[in-house]
Amino acid sequence: MADKKDQFYTRPPKLGKWEGFRQFLWNSETGQFMGRTGSSWGKILLFYFIFYAVLIGFFTALVAVFYQTLDPRTPKWQLDSSLIGSNPGLGFRPMPPESNVDSTLIWYKSSDKGNVQYWQRELNAFLTSYKKENNPHYNNVEQCNTFQRPSEGKVCDVNMNQQWSPCLQEMSYGFENDKSGPCIFLKLNKIYGWVPEYYNTSTLPQSDEAMPAYLKKVIVDAEKQQKHHMVWVTCEGENPADKENIGSIRFIPARGFPSQYFPFKNEYGYLSPLVAVYFEEPRRGVLINIECKAWAKNVHHDRVDRRGSVHFELMVD
CATH class of the missing domain: 1.20.5 (Single alpha-helices involved in coiled-coils or other helix-helix interfaces)
Known part of the structure; x- marks a missing residue:
């Protein structure tokens, strides 16, 4: 038998790339x-x-x-504990095209039907969910008397009947009227559990800078009729020239959002209350800067952050 010292390691044969790969497999x-x-x-x-x-x-x-630990319909963090806080803002419709996402300008020519169709389509799409045939939870919606909360677990309807005239689809939302302006719809942003603190005669601000004098009168008159439980809405020109050019305004169906829609609890079929702002005689061919505000004691206004308000421009040719 050969001594172990005579045993050497034998180098394996050198293989080509293909042979090596085959042997690896x-x-x-x-x-x-x-x-x-x-x-x-x-x-x-x-x-x-x-x-x-x-x-x-x-x-x-x-x-x-x-x-x-989560409820699919109830947020864990609410009001001041949430990211959106407890100060609602306002939104407006129709919005300008997405191609100009930073714009807030509503500009059209009433005599040009093709020109106004975009704005009409936007409003038609926005108001689709307010038609009962398009609301999958319409069985949960009931007709409410003003200022009267719905039944437990139910929500109040936003019934867009003839009292909304001329801010109706069949009336082109006013966009095709050669003598008047359009209807712009305002909505209060939804905040879960938020309850408005309504103004009354004892809580009205003393300064006209804090609240317009005409709105104070509206609230005083409404309280006499027990109709003051509203989140009130005002729309004005931002600058002196805008105030001159904006003309008269009508709020449809009322000057604000009545109490039966609050608080929002994320119920099935809930419809955000709306106010249509009908510009009856805006000056044509002039850019008008408009600021609309929501009014309740717990709605605070900040023009920079657009808290409690919304800004847009209107130009009718």
Whole structure:
């Protein structure tokens, strides 16, 4: 028998690229597939199967526990504890085209039917959900008397009947009227659980700068009739020239949002209350800057951040 000292390592034969790849895929001498034997592959696959099964199970358990702490219809953080806070803002419709996303200009020529069709389509789309045939939860909507809350779990309808004239689809929302201006719809942004603090004669601001004198008179008269539980709305020209050019305004169906729509509780079928602002005689060919404000004791106005208000421009050719 040869001495172990006489045994030397034999260098494996040099293989070409293709032969080396073939041997990597399957080595018949060692029984290895891609560098591992069958038992080695079995062990590593079993390890990763158990590892990922435990990982998926752990993740699923955490998600299940997490969802147990959430109500799908009630936000965990509300009012001042939430990101949006407790000071609602106003929104307006129709909005300018998305191609000009930063614009707030409503500009059209009433005699050009093609020119006004965009604004009409935008309003038609916005008001679609206010038609009962388009509301999948309309069975949860009921007709409410003004200032009267709906039944438990129900919501109040926004009934766009003839009292909304001329701010109706069949009347082109005023956009095709050669003698008057358009109807612009205002909505109060929804905040879960927010309840307005309504003004009355004892809580009205003393300064006319804090609240317009004509609105104070409206609130005083409304309180005498027990109709003051409203989030009131005003719209004015921002500058002296705008105030001259804006002309008379009519609020339809009322000068604000009545109390039966508050608080918002994310009920099925809920419809945000609307106010249509009908510009009866804006000066034509002039750009008019308009600011609309919502009024309640717990609505605070900030022109920079547009808190409690909304700005847009109107130009009718």
